[in-house]
Amino acid sequence: MVETYIITPDYNGITFLEKYFSSLFSQTYQDFKIVFVDNSQTMASFEFIEKNYEDKLDNKIVYIKNPKNYGFAKATNRGIKKALEDSECQYIICLNNDIYAEPEFLEELIICAEKNPEAGSIQSKMIWGQHPELIDSVGIEYSKNGLGFNRGAYEPVEKYSVEEKILGCCAGACLYKRKALKDIEYNNEYFDEDFFAYYEDIDIALRLQSTGWKSVYCPNSVVYHYRGGTGGTLSSFNVYHSGRNYTYTLLKNMPPVTLLKNIHWAITAEFAQILINILRKKPVILKAKFDAYRNLFKMMEKRKNIKKINRKIENLFVLKWRPKFPKFD
Incomplete structure (x- = not known):
């Protein structure tokens, strides 16, 4: 039985997986399982895992292959449901595949979760991997006009060094408590699968807040997000x-x-x-x-x-x- 599960959707992310897995298996906290949910059309990610971490398949890495690209929301829900089959699971970590985590990333998240019982979600400090002098996200903001933003995006990395309450978490690197997710479950979904991708973490943040759960930013839990592009060109x-x-x-x-x-x-x-x-x-x-x-x-x-x-x-x-x-x- 495992207390913490890391849920990672993957879509053709083979180039990121060496950093991703090596950083997780170097964590100071090791009582976790990874649920790796593959949306890719190829088996390249599985072949990488099998070649490099065959001894960890099933006991440390649970691999789920989707028949097509289900998008972030549905793929993450499949991972969450798998994790919650374990009655000991108390913490769900959502983590992108293009992440490199500092060694204390998990330990600090869990420490923060345990000392904030009213918090349903805990946000890591996400640094822009290609430009580590800049922040990628330290949570989300929701505007009165309905627009959502990554809190702290592109600001100097030295900022946001204090633990504090926030609206909600960017699901690229954050923790959700089992009780909080069960509280907002609707039609056997946690993330809204109608969203497919984008805004789904803002939606879940607002639902958690409406339901009475708080969210806390944990500056000592640090990851580097190696996302593509600068956001200037929109597909x-x-x-x-x-x-x-x-x-x-x-x-x-x-x-x-x-x-x-x-x-x-x-x-x-x-x-x-x-x-x-x-x-x-x-x-x-x-x-x-x-x-x-x-x-x-x-x-x-x-x-x-x-x-x-x-x-x-x-x-x-x-x-x-x-x-x-x-x-x-």
Whole structure:
């Protein structure tokens, strides 16, 4: 029986796996299992694991192969369900495959979780791997206009050195408590599988807060995130899912009074997304918004099933329109 499970979805991530696995098997805390959920169309990731960690298959690495790319949300849910089959499992760690973790990453997360019983999620300090002088994420922010942001993105790495309460976690490197996930489970899902990818961690953060769970940032738990690109070039996939899921999140989670007070900002944000992406020659944004409102009643049904214990959630919202972008010499 194992107390902590690490859930990692993979999609053609073979180039990252050497750093990922070596950092996890060098942790100061070793009472964990990895549930590796493979969305790839090839067996390259499994072949890497089999070649390098055959002795750890099953006893330390649980490998799940999906028949197609299920996206982040569904793949992660498959991993979570597998982990929760173990009655001893108390902590679920969501961890991207393009992560290199410092040796105390897990130990510090768990220490923080244990000393904050009211917290349903704990956020690691995510540093941009290609530019380690900059932060990648230290949690998430949700704006009164419905836009979501990575907290601290592109700011100097020396900042955010104090443990503190935050709105919620970036699911690239964070801990969720078993009890918290069970509290927000809906239709046998934890992450909303209708999202596929993008905004799903903002959605789960808002649901946790609404249900009364807090979130805490743990600066001593450090990872390096070797993500691709700088975020400047958006693919049609990114534009579609971000644009659609922005609206899904707004419909599901924005408290009614907050929405009424800020409806002008939300409408502005909706139209701005359409205009900006049309100018970028990304007409897929129109399909994104059509699909979002086509599923209006489905989202409203999900909204009705969110517990509303914390009615002051809007106090955690900011008003923000665009992320900071890095400046390089």
